[in-house]
Amino acid sequence: MAFDDQVAGDSHFHTGGEIPGSPGIPAFRLTGPNPSAIPVLIAVPHAGRAYPQSLLDRMRHPAFASLRLEDRHVDKLASEVARASGATLLVAQAPRAMIDLNRAVDDVDWEMIGGERPADVGSYTPGQRARSGLGLIPRRLPGMGEVWKRLHDHGDLAARIAGVHAPYHDCLAASLADLRARWGAALLIDLHSMPPLALRSGQPSPEFVLGDRFGTTCHGGLVGSTFSYFAAMRRGTAHNRPYAGGYVLERHAAPDRGIHALQLEIDRSSYLDSRLVEPGPGFSGMAALLAGLVKQLAGEVAELGRGESAQAWPEAAE
Numbered sequence: 001m002a003f004d005d006q007v008a009g010d011s012h013f014h015t016g017g018e019i020p021g022s023p024g025i026p027a028f029r030l031t032g033p034n035p036s037a038i039p040v041l042i043a044v045p046h047a048g049r050a051y052p053q054s055l056l057d058r059m060r061h062p063a064f065a066s067l068r069l070e071d072r073h074v075d076k077l078a079s080e081v082a083r084a085s086g087a088t089l090l091v092a093q094a095p096r097a098m099i100d101l102n103r104a105v106d107d108v109d110w111e112m113i114g115g116e117r118p119a120d121v122g123s124y125t126p127g128q129r130a131r132s133g134l135g136l137i138p139r140r141l142p143g144m145g146e147v148w149k150r151l152h153d154h155g156d157l158a159a160r161i162a163g164v165h166a167p168y169h170d171c172l173a174a175s176l177a178d179l180r181a182r183w184g185a186a187l188l189i190d191l192h193s194m195p196p197l198a199l200r201s202g203q204p205s206p207e208f209v210l211g212d213r214f215g216t217t218c219h220g221g222l223v224g225s226t227f228s229y230f231a232a233m234r235r236g237t238a239h240n241r242p243y244a245g246g247y248v249l250e251r252h253a254a255p256d257r258g259i260h261a262l263q264l265e266i267d268r269s270s271y272l273d274s275r276l277v278e279p280g281p282g283f284s285g286m287a288a289l290l291a292g293l294v295k296q297l298a299g300e301v302a303e304l305g306r307g308e309s310a311q312a313w314p315e316a317a318e
Helices: 053-058 062-069 074-085 154-183 220-232 247-252 283-317
Strands: 003-008 011-016 028-033 040-044 088-092 186-194 208-211 237-239 259-267
Touching: 011 154, 028 154, 040 074, 040 154, 040 283, 074 088, 074 186, 074 283, 088 154, 154 186, 154 247, 154 259, 154 283, 186 247, 186 283, 208 220, 220 237, 220 259, 220 283, 247 259, 259 283
Parallel strands: 040 088, 040 186, 186 259, 208 237
Antiparallel strands: 003 011, 011 028, 028 088, 208 259
16 A cells, blocks of 8 residues: 655645555545544545546546536535635545445445355355445446446456555545544545436425434434534535435544544536536535535534543543
């Protein structure tokens, strides 16, 4: 794995991992003030666009499939939000087509992996996400079918886990621990985008879906504050349906230890152009809206941290 740490003034820049097939290109980048300005980390696992040619050559319809799999330009949106709010920012540069960072390493459809199955993997029954075609390595897309021309091999899978998945999650865990140590509490906002949702019962489709794994990954006050903020801005928001949060929240959220986590899905039509390809006229407004949310939540997380630290002192003394 390749790592590069740089400090410029009060800013910190860290890259890590390596994209298989693209030597020298890191799998992710971490940026933010040094020391941290607020107890919030924004993570973007699905917007990577560093496609090795070897990966594109194996895809049936690379332009179409990559566009469908990406959270298109959420990294650019998150960069603006982090700059305006002072949040720490973790962005995956490896594409989701290569490996999905919001999936567990055993959530694999083994029928798309050639050769003998390794003995140390355990159960070969794919998880629910893999069965749907969107496991650790995406296999198929609705309306398109199979993503790949041929099977992957175990070397591909191992290299992607070692070069991308493992270092990304190690970095995310360490960054949240650092925020927790400095502020007493930390908030992870796992940022995604979604296609426009269908209308339901004549009601407008929500522009945002907030996921907290059905109340298990975040303090309820932070969830309530998020809904109140969007309501005040007259933006429709749904809770946990159809997106409750995935592996990132399952792995990293620990509200009992002061690490809170939310998944936020944004309607792509709100910030992209009519083709849902490039930033559109709503991009700047969306960045400002989200920066306001992050600033509001940051103050509340800091308050939680002060309360949790005060409760921890007697325990430490004992």
